[in-house]
Amino acid sequence: MHIGKKKKKVSILIEGTPLEQVTKYQYLGHILKEDVSMKKEIDIRTEKARTKFWKLKELHRRNIKIDTKKRILQCYVFSAFNYGCETWTFTKAVKDKTKSFEMQCYRRVLRISWKEHKTNEEVLQAADVTERLLDQLIERKLRYTGHVIKGKLGTSFAASLGGQN
Numbered sequence: 001m002h003i004g005k006k007k008k009k010v011s012i013l014i015e016g017t018p019l020e021q022v023t024k025y026q027y028l029g030h031i032l033k034e035d036v037s038m039k040k041e042i043d044i045r046t047e048k049a050r051t052k053f054w055k056l057k058e059l060h061r062r063n064i065k066i067d068t069k070k071r072i073l074q075c076y077v078f079s080a081f082n083y084g085c086e087t088w089t090f091t092k093a094v095k096d097k098t099k100s101f102e103m104q105c106y107r108r109v110l111r112i113s114w115k116e117h118k119t120n121e122e123v124l125q126a127a128d129v130t131e132r133l134l135d136q137l138i139e140r141k142l143r144y145t146g147h148v149i150k151g152k153l154g155t156s157f158a159a160s161l162g163g164q165n
Contacts, residue, residue: 038088042097049081053105060109066127069109077105078133085137086144095134102133 012019059072081101088094103120106127112118124132 038091038094041084041088042094045081045083045085046097046101048083049077049101052080053077053108060111066110070127070129073105073109078102078136081133082137082140086141088137088141090138090141098134098137099132 010021053073053076056072056076060069081098099120103123106112106123106129107114107118110123110126112123112126118126
């Protein structure tokens with residue numbers, strides 16, 4: 001698969017047999033697409049996380065401390081959402097969907113109805129949120145990118161030494 005905005009036919013031969021070029025590929029539950037569109041992947045991740053969230057609905061109804069609810073949210077729901085986020089392309093649409101999902105979760109945990117007309121800032125302040133979900137996702141992507149770059153630099157550095165470590 002060639003990933004990029006321009007359609008490009010790539011021909012790769014392995015022992016004389018050409019490899020099939022595909023437009024999308026599923027790897028470890030994550031869908032990679034040729035056009036770098038993340039809409040379908042974000043929808044899948046959101047739905048899986050929302051399913052986890054609703055399985056925990058009894059916890060949200062009980063009189064539990066907000067900090068405990070936030071930890072449960074982070075552990076079960078947000079971890080399901082951010083699976084594979086290292087390969088995401090963070091477009092404005094992806095960022096907006098991530099922020100929207102996060103705010104839906106916090107509003108539900110805090111039992112804030114849409115009828116109350118509270119702003120997102122008020123909800124985040126009530127939940128005492130220090131780090132946003134989107135910031136965590138971008139940090140994971142940057143860490144992964146650094147890991148990949150470090151691996152490539154290490155390989156090229158070892159090659160420049162003649163394969164000696």
